[in-house]
Amino acid sequence: MKIAILGGTGPQGKGLALRFAAAGIDVALGSRDGERAAEIAQQLNEKQPEATGVISGADNRGVTAAADEIVILAVPFAAHSATLKAIKPDLSNKILVDIVVPLADGDPKAVDMPAEGSATEAAQALLGDGIPVVGALHNVSAATLNNLGQPINCDILVCGNNLQAKEAVMELISSLGVNAYNAGPAVNARCIEAITPILIRLNISKKVPFSHAGVKIWAPDH
Amino acid sequence: MKIAILGGTGPQGKGLALRFAAAGIDVALGSRDGERAAEIAQQLNEKQPEATGVISGADNRGVTAAADEIVILAVPFAAHSATLKAIKPDLSNKILVDIVVPLADGDPKAVDMPAEGSATEAAQALLGDGIPVVGALHNVSAATLNNLGQPINCDILVCGNNLQAKEAVMELISSLGVNAYNAGPAVNARCIEAITPILIRLNISKKVPFSHAGVKIWAPDH
Numbered sequence: 001m002k003i004a005i006l007g008g009t010g011p012q013g014k015g016l017a018l019r020f021a022a023a024g025i026d027v028a029l030g031s032r033d034g035e036r037a038a039e040i041a042q043q044l045n046e047k048q049p050e051a052t053g054v055i056s057g058a059d060n061r062g063v064t065a066a067a068d069e070i071v072i073l074a075v076p077f078a079a080h081s082a083t084l085k086a087i088k089p090d091l092s093n094k095i096l097v098d099i100v101v102p103l104a105d106g107d108p109k110a111v112d113m114p115a116e117g118s119a120t121e122a123a124q125a126l127l128g129d130g131i132p133v134v135g136a137l138h139n140v141s142a143a144t145l146n147n148l149g150q151p152i153n154c155d156i157l158v159c160g161n162n163l164q165a166k167e168a169v170m171e172l173i174s175s176l177g178v179n180a181y182n183a184g185p186a187v188n189a190r191c192i193e194a195i196t197p198i199l200i201r202l203n204i205s206k207k208v209p210f211s212h213a214g215v216k217i218w219a220p221d222h
Numbered sequence: 223m224k225i226a227i228l229g230g231t232g233p234q235g236k237g238l239a240l241r242f243a244a245a246g247i248d249v250a251l252g253s254r255d256g257e258r259a260a261e262i263a264q265q266l267n268e269k270q271p272e273a274t275g276v277i278s279g280a281d282n283r284g285v286t287a288a289a290d291e292i293v294i295l296a297v298p299f300a301a302h303s304a305t306l307k308a309i310k311p312d313l314s315n316k317i318l319v320d321i322v323v324p325l326a327d328g329d330p331k332a333v334d335m336p337a338e339g340s341a342t343e344a345a346q347a348l349l350g351d352g353i354p355v356v357g358a359l360h361n362v363s364a365a366t367l368n369n370l371g372q373p374i375n376c377d378i379l380v381c382g383n384n385l386q387a388k389e390a391v392m393e394l395i396s397s398l399g400v401n402a403y404n405a406g407p408a409v410n411a412r413c414i415e416a417i418t419p420i421l422i423r424l425n426i427s428k429k430v431p432f433s434h435a436g437v438k439i440w441a442p443d444h
Contacts, residue, residue: 109406111413144442153442157420182429183420184331191333191420194413198379198405202439207404210441217424219432220366220375 002026003172004067006060006083007075009040012099015145016072016137017044021053022148023175028066034059048148064090070097070172072137073123077102080119084126091131095165098123098189099137101196109201111194120159120189132165134158135189136173136180138196141203141212152176154214157183157192181217224248225394226289228282228305229297231262234321237367238294238359239266243275244370245397250288256281270370286312292319292394294359295345299324302341306348313353317387320345320411321359323418331423333416342381342411354387356380357411358395358402360418363425363434374398376436379405379414403439 003020005013008029017027021044029044031037037057044055057063064071064087071094075083080100100119104110116122120135127133136158144152156173158180160166170180183192195215203211225242227235230251239249243266251266253259259279266277279285286293286309293316297305302322322341326332338344342357349355358380366374378395380402382388388404395402405414417437425433 110409147442150442153440181424182427184423187332188416188420191413191416194410195417198410198413199439201406202403205404210439210443213439213441216438216440217421217435218375218438219435220369220372221432 002028002066002068004028004030004063004071006030006063006071006073006087007079008057009037010074010076011142011146013074014040014044015142016074017055018048018051018148019145019152019176021045021051021055022048024052025172025175026053027055028063029055029057030060030063031057032060034062037063060087061090064094067094069093070095070169072097072099074099076100077119080122081126084123088127091127094131095168096123096127096131096133097137097169098133098135101138101193103197109197111197113190117187118189118193120186120193124161124186132160132162133186134160134162134165134169135186135192136169138193139199139215141214143212144214152178153212154178155217156180159183159186159188159192161186179217224250224288224290226250226252226285226293228252228285228293228295228309229301230279231259232296232298233364233368235296236262236266237364238296239263239277240270240273240370241367241374241398243267243273243277244270246274247394247397248275249277250285251277251279252282252285253279254282256284259285282309283312286316289316291315292317292391294319294321296321298322299341302344303348306345310349313349316353317390318345318349318353318355319359319391320355320357323360323415325419331419333419335412339409340411340415342408342415346383346408354382354384355408356382356384356387356391357408357414358391360415361421361437363436365434366436374400375434376400377439378402381405381408381410381414383408401439
């Protein structure tokens with residue numbers, strides 16, 4: 001199985017690539033600069049020689065085309081719309097997983113949502129109903145992803161309007177050893193994306209004894 | 223210390239009253255019908271004779287006036303605005319804790335936010351800047367609160383624009399044996415209130431092995 005990660009050369013994208021490769025999934029790492037993506041892919045493979053998944057790199061359109069089915073969008077929100085427009089022709093029969101959080105300009109402790117309500121909804125509007133968009137992986141810290149010795153300390157809330165697409169994405173995410181939950185339709189991304197700046201606020205606060213905390217769904221009998 | 227809980231005769235209000243009384247805090251339970259509130263207060267006291275806090279009951283305005291400082295609003299969203307208007311004259315020098323979630327009419331798996339963005343923001347707009355509003359306790363299940371033998375299985379995200387008021391509320395909530403976190407300004411209630419229908423959706427789903435789950439902030443080294 002091969003997935004694509006666009007904007008894969010950022011800390012979130014690199015961390016996800018390492019985790020998926022460790023789980024035996026091939027990753028095509030995308031960037032606007034394909035050569036840079038290829039270099040970083042090589043570095044990531046060297047970091048984790050025991051991984052059974054292979055990381056390769058190319059430009060965003062190339063890796064989108066190379067993905068079997070699932071394409072993860074991990075660019076900063078400033079590049080969200082432009083990247084989606086560029087790869088739209090390559091997305092037929094694929095699922096776009098949007099992990100982008102529209103953080104406010106200059107303030108990572110706040111969101112600045114697009115007119116559609118959330119990044120996930122904006123992506124779905126831009127791509128049209130023929131290409132299912134699934135929102136997921138918004139609340140995982142890049143530090144956690146890149147700290148390969150440690151399990152991922154959060155659950156993943158997955159939303160979107162297409163159940164089959166959500167189920168495929170939840171299965172993929174489960175390969176990382178985390179719980180992925182169906183958190184309802186795309187409109188719920190307004191909540192799920194906005195959890196990230198609340199976590200950032202907490203994690204940089206001097207009032208708490210932790211950093212890089214995530215969110216877990218916790219039943220009474222845990 | 224005496225707090226008020228308005229709409230205190232609902233499952234959420236009753237559960238909170240029992241928990242605070244067990245923690246040694248006196249509770250004035252409010253309802254539109256003061257006699258009914260007094261009856262229910264008596265029943266709650268009998269349920270928990272070892273509690274060091276005493277629960278009394280009266281009408282919403284009466285209990286608001288009786289509270290030392292903190293007044294918790296636990297009415298259904300349909301009664302949110304009318305209740306606030308009724309008690310506004312009694313709120314000077316007090317803190318209004320808004321735990322109300324604007325669930326969509328007929329669908330507890332969705333929110334239907336007011337024009338202000340959230341219940342907490344609507345309350346702050348209605349009461350004016352002189353009365354601090356703190357959003358909190360949105361995501362605790364009533365079943366959990368009323369299951370007195372068990373600890374509360376979630377953390378509490380607290381938001382609002384007045385830091386001093388938030389700190390007073392966080393200290394109060396800590397008496398329940400839970401972690402209360404400063405989750406930023408009132409605008410973050412748009413996210414925090416919307417977590418509740420996501421939890422309701424999960425908790426009624428046949429795909430998960432639990433019910434009454436809440437949300438915990440989870441650090442990597444937990």
